[in-house]
């Protein structure tokens with residue numbers, strides 16, 4: 558009986574086109590690659606209701622330049638967005654509208670509570686103000702402040718990007 562062949566030895570290429578290809582090809586897991594792509598291609602839907610919106614506007618200006626994080630282009634329909642930024646006070650009358658916007662947002666989707674009013678109702682302690690949007694929709698990241706500084710919003714955005722990268726993006730394999 559013939560002896561089994563030994564396993565092939567790895568070939569080291571030190572010159573020519575194949576050597577160049579070795580530097581150009583990156584091997585990774587599909588899940589990590591999708592996570593990387595998703596976290597740098599965020600399309601925010603600004604649900605802006607009050608004064609925090611001024612800070613949101615400054616995020617796209619050159620000193621802060623949110624485009625560095627791949628999250629500049631706002632979409633004004635939830636069907637083309639994946640991040641709902643709730644910016645400002647949400648009243649009880651606006652709450653069903655926010656809930657519907659969240660339901661219409663494409664999957665996968667994330668939510669940022671932008672400022673004290675969206676996170677907790679802020680200093681409004683009355684029957685007309687929703688004391689935190691997490692009473693009606695799930696929130697992924699809270700940005701504190703009244704209003705939050707743009708640096709704080711960028712910090713929250715980076716925290717969300719880390720969360721997106723860690724999430725599973727591909728369905729689990731079927732049971733064997």
Ligand code: SF4
Nearest residue numbers: 608609645674703704
């Ligand atoms: S957190 Fe402050 S700045 Fe933002 S909407 Fe509320 S009151 Fe206005």
